[in-house]
Amino acid sequence: MNPFISISQIVNDIKALDITAATAAADHLDQLTKPPGSLGKLETLAIKLAGITGMERPSFPHRSVVVMAADHGVCEEGISAFPAEVTPQMVMNFLSGGAAVNVLSRQAGAEVLCVDIGVNAEMNHPDLIDRKVRMGTANMAKGPAMSRKEAEAALLIGANIVNEAFARGVRLFVTGEMGIGNTTASAAVLSALIGIPPLESVGRGTGISDEVLQHKALVVERAIECNIPNALDPLDVLSKVGGLEIAGLTGVILAAAAHGCPVVIDGFISSAAALLAQRFSPESTYYMIASHISHEQGHGLLLKELGLDPMLQLDMRLGEGTGGVLALHLIDAACRIMSEMATFESAGISSGQEATEVESEQL
Template identity: 75%
Template sequence: MSRSIMDIAGSVRALDPAASAAAAAHLDSLTKPPGSLGKLEALAVKLAGITGEMQPKFPGRGVVVMAADHGVCEEGISAFPTEVTPQMVLNFLSGGAAVNVLARQAGAEVMCVDVGVNAELEHPDLISRKVRFGTANMVSGPAMTREEAEAAIMAGVEIVEEAVSRGIRCFVTGEMGIGNTTASAALMSAFTGVSSLETVGRGTGINEERMRHKVLVVERALECNRPDPSDAIDTLAKVGGLEIAGLTGVILGAAANRCPVVLDGFISGAAALAAERLAPESVNYMIASHVSQEQGHVHLLKALGLEPMLHLDMRLGEGTGGVLALHLVDAACRIMTEMATFESAGISSGNDQAGSSGESQI
């Protein structure tokens, strides 16, 4: 019998409390005041809870760049034409995009997935999981069918499972799709009730006039489709995107396999909202890499209860912020494995443990 999305969601378990406690105790034995490494300590504790290992390592890491087009671009909500989506996919595949550069620096593999690009694409390194050639225009009806949203989610799950079988144990969410900040704003408004005035951002760098138009487009899409926020798949199908649904599957697949998943920016955050609605425990496997300049992102992270690691004023997407945060994942792991303890270094420790490290959401 084939698995369902709910089977995957149901297999996401709570973090390992024993591993988290052991990591916190080890951190407090190291040659530093308790808690003095701040978010790095919280990250180390979280990684231990995710993996069930006090001192995890992630030599295999992958960036899953989901690519798809959006019919809502017919409404003139982007500064770039839709032809850019397939062009950028080929740029990823040739290794020339920003995410490729930063992934090489971080030792991460870039997996480029066509889940809904509105073009015929062929390349030996392309992962083709095309569900349909772009979504429909959501201002006049659902972006896709429920079955198509489910297929995109499962594509993400399956890509993670294949990568895990090759030794990848840490994932970064990436995406490409002209128009996807519009779909993400609609999803955030649908899931959280936050007004489109606060969820809609400048995306590719639109001006004030087009920004006001984009707000109205999101409002029209929500009014037309009336997505059910208690049904994440319904919401994804009506006002989401194929790449966003694919990333929802990546997050669920990573959590089900006890792998950390580093979220990039606003679009990845919208996928994370959907994943959290499907499997509430999945949020514990998410690491917020940064807060982007898209105005809705900070509110989205608050809705998830996540604190960003970095503030770099980025708004590129692709997985770029997520890949930069891999260096902090490495730093947290190396602190756990390489730093001396008070005992091993023969250094007197303080008696006040009030500042002891503890788990917090990242």
């Protein structure tokens, strides 16, 4: 399978949903032994999965969680409760299988792909996917986080990680990330794209105090003032106030859509990448599934802007892809409802519609 070599190539491959398959799925759901619509969001999800895949009854035996890892120069501004050294340490934790996303992925039958796209350390592990663009971003409060060329390279790396996994048979993707300081970059992306003040976009991230929260908002404000990112140019926003892992996840989301695969969006950072993907291609939103709404202040705003309704609300704010992996169980449930549940006809049960028709005839 040929690699993606440009953003426009990926965007041009993203198609509209398969309305025929989605309609067939909706009709099938109405024939199952239940009142119409009684399974709520599971039914909406089943219809969406059919539209994405073109199959009335899809299944996803092979699924990948793509964890993009990178560092952020803005950490020198003191915006996190944890030091930047935690990023490479956590990457090694992912690779040894000891992080929360590893535990939850094992439960959900998903593989974890850990990608070094910009960790500010030399890393060596046989299972690490080494795609480092640079040793972390620059301090966006003093200038652009990275060059436009670097942002595009990181996005294409994410896209081609999906390309390689797709060639191996993966048909369902989950976004995950690791990078101390990345909630600051995500807040800056949110503020830059939709024009809200940083006090509305920043959150507590790793658990910062009220004082540090105010400081974090000021840092984001300085980053936007000194870089003047163009809200109409997502690559400009990404390069000036984004992060390498955010760029990589943007590529993951766009490429999943280009391959006709559902992509489960995790929390705040992943949703910032999703908003960037939407700005590159509005059609890419059709392929996104919002897993949960996190405790980060700006996450609800991001989901509203994307027009996505989250499946879960568990007061989580860990990242890594943990909320996304939990949503895999709901995707499996929706698929099994479609493939295993009896219809009124097969079960020999009278449907509500049939009863109504009998009553009409008697009248």
